[in-house]
Every structure is written in structure tokens, then in C-alpha cells.
Amino acid sequence: MGSSREMDAGGLLLCRHQAEIFDASLSLPCGSKEFIKRFVHSPLCWELDSPSILSKPIDAEEFFDWLRKQNLPNTGEKYSEEEMHWIGYIYRYWAYVDGISTKRIYKMMPPSKIRPFFPAYHSLDPLQAIEIWKKEFHLVPSLDDLAALYGKILNRHKI
Secondary structure (H helix, E strand, O other): OOOOOOOOHHHHHHHHHHHHHHHHHHHOOOOHHHHHHHHHOOHHHHHHHOHHHHHOOOOHHHHHHHHHOOOOOOOOOOOOHHHHHHHHHHHHHHHHHHOOOHHHHHHHOOHHHHHHHHHHHOOOOHHHHHHHHHHHOOOOOOHHHHHHHHHHHHHHOOO
């Protein structure tokens, strides 16, 4: 159940950016699970899922301004900075190498499912952790994901 794309310098840069955004979320009044839910459904996350994001600047401050205007609940547990960093990094890494949306990954592996793995998995290569989860939880791509991947493959090989 391997990945559809190799991780590269651009992907690693996106992983670091997203991890930093998750770190910065700890200054918001909401809990970590609420932040992640809102992030995954945000325009910034959709942009980060787009292959064209590497050609333009990532404006995290604009995202935080947008998020502050939302009706954020002032409740919920805050994860540690290390946990948030790792979860943000893992979500972006997975989306990048598998070419699927972060929202889809969030549905398969919500933060409450990922977080317990932090102590044992945070020192693994991200791809190792992802492959273990895919096997352990029988995570397979949806038909929409497969159709999108098939379309990308066809477009790459057009003559």
C-alpha cells in the first residue's frame, strides 16, 4: 500500500510550515482537537493540499486572523507543543506523499486516534508510521481518491 509520490524538498517545507502552524495554534483559546478540525476544513488547508501551493507564499497569519473571527469555543484540552508539531507534520506528510486531502486523512485518523501513538511513533520516519497505520487500521483509499490518482497518471502520460 505504498505512497504515490516521493517526499521531496518542497514537501518537507510544507510539512515544516504546517507543523509550525499547529504549534502556533496553542495561543488560541480553543482546544487542540477543535483547532485541528477547523484547520482541516479551512481554505488554508485546501491550499496546502494543492500542488500549486509551492509557487506562492503561505500566509499563516491571514489564516489565524480568519480563525479568530470564527466563534471558537474556549474549551477543550490543549495538546503539548511537541504533539501538535508532530500531528501537523504527519498530516501534511501523508497528504503530500499519498496525494489525498488532509480532510480525508483527518476522517480516517482523527487527532484522538493519532495522539496516543505520539510517544512510540514520534521518532519513526513519518512514512513508517503512516504505513503501520494503514495496515493496522485497514485504511484504503476511497474510490474518489483512486479516480483522482488514475486521472493524474493519465495526464502525466498524455502524448
